[in-house]
Amino acid sequence: MQVTVKLYATLGDYLPPGSRNNRVDLDIRPGTCVQAVVQQFSLPPKLTHLVLVNGVFIPPEARATSVLQEGDVLAVWPPIAGG
């Protein structure tokens, strides 16, 4: 099944070459959790700060058990802020 992964700010460097608009579509096996996808992109744990699935925050302790569904959008940011 397919999900979309979006990596923003400095994490954009971890997307495959040629990726556009900070996103890539990804085929995963059913049952794949958020943490597995994060590891697939070799994102440094310290920079894997803000993790959203379909815009909803996934706390660190839930990432290993939060299973992605078909069409989900996983978005990840390093520590950032604004105002």
Place this chain on the structure above:
Amino acid sequence: MGWNRKVLRVNLTAGTCNPEPLNMAWANDYLGSRGLASKYLVEEIDPKVDPLSPDNKMIMATGPLTGTMASTGGRYTVVTKGALTNAIACSNSGGYFGAEMKFAGWDMIIFEGRSPKPVYLYLENDKAELRDAGHLWGKTCWETEETIKASHQDPLIRVSSIGAAGENAVLFACIVNDLHRAAGRSGVGAVMGSKNLKAVAIRGTQGVSGIKDFPAFLAATNAAKKVLADNAVTGQGLPKYGTQVLMNVINEMGALPTRNHRDVQFEDAGKISAEAMHEKRPTDGKPHLVTNAACFGCTIACGRISKIDETHFSVKNSPKYWGANGGLEYEAAWALGAANGVGDLEALQYANLLCNEHGMDPISFGATVGAAMELYDLGIISREQIGVDARFGSAEALCKLVEMTAHGEGFGKELGMGSARLCARYGRPELSMSVKSQEFPAYDSRGIQGMGLTYATSNRGACHLRSYTVASEVLGIPVKTDPLVTEGKAELVKAFQDATGVFDAAGICVFTSFAWTLADVQPQIQAACEGDWSMEKLNEVGERIWNMERQFNLAAGFTAADDDLPPRLKTEPAKTGPAKGLVNGIDKMKPEYYKVRGWNADGVPEKATLERLGL
């Protein structure tokens, strides 16, 4: 002592400049800057005064840490009764102007009356003179700064000035210093213009002396700087990407107000984001962003310096805009972009430049354009009335309207009233996305519930800088809370409001609070200032400032009914994203908030609350 203990009182009617001692009893209760200047204002003006009358006063103020080696200690505030809001106003700016005021030996400048002709104040340490500004009237903020520096033959003078917007009483006119920084909100520039005060130019060479315990201050400021440097947000995220990195975050969360809050997600958010600022343009192969920049004493350096695309339609015949310039920051990019459905980054930068050049708040301007575009979309105002095809998403309309508003031409005069008056004029007041006539910033309160309470209860009208619960609800600073629920938000908003008051009063940037808590600020104040500045006292100072501002607004005629959100946010659910189906729960949060504040059901502070705070 962090204070110079000296106030300059400028009577513009009489043309006099007189020094007077700072009221140290008040300094002990209100610390400085926003707190202390508001105390002076509250004591000196009738809350019901017309903001644009000579009886209103305008105070430029520093805090005890302004001009010191405390990180971000370059802030100053402009305190007055706001032209846009009719409420107490405090607009805060960075850059270098605030520190220069301190170096010249002053804590604050109180302007009263109205000059019979345009003037500017020139301060050179103890020397204070009102000078003719007839040759400056009509000039932009940028030209004014350049002209003053040239005429005094001193490039190190720091200048705060108004542009055409302030001169022409655009109600969201701001006061611009150091070209790209501004006391931006609530129409403080219109108040300055009403006084025929074009600019304040300062040269200070005395530094800041009299720090109470200098070794302790050195240790405290160094320790606090290390906290900023070691923190991933203030040490890496903000310098690299600036505030605009929030664009994609808030959009993903379904809380990016789009097309006058009709939608909560913008399909072109990526095109106007921080990431887009880093991408190379197809036209010239260069990224929009040139570098980051810092205000005085700042070790974060979140500011953006950019170069616009010289081939863009807005500037292709205007080389004066081709150089490196300030922006875009998140709030301006949102207000000029998503709020109007405009996804053209270069057009946003052009509009932002004109806001800086002519002295307009880009948040209120952009949001007012959004309201006008909705009126146009509904057929309530015509193309002939506006003078341009003002469809949502039109970069051409945005660029045309910013020029018209800056110069007070045609429909631009109506835009200059702000969205509340504009929408009321056309019989649709509910289409103004504002509180107390001040437009919302860049967070939709259906997707970030606490921000609804923040906006509704902000003493200066809708504002994110009075309690930035986004830090907690989105970013997890200091702790993560659920943005979609109302539970606990009354306490959260109060805590943010009170703490922010202390940061503002100290003279430091509220962005430090992404890494610092009050516990990091307290040792710096304690070492700089006479007296006992315990955590308990600082918390009380923050609460006292908030309640004093509230009392002023109540006396000005505001009631609990004004602590409310536009109907759209209470009755039209978010269409997409995590908040789909949700409205803001302000009616649930507000009574809880009043209770937490120690106010009665009408939003009036209880006697016990006032007595506890010495009000």
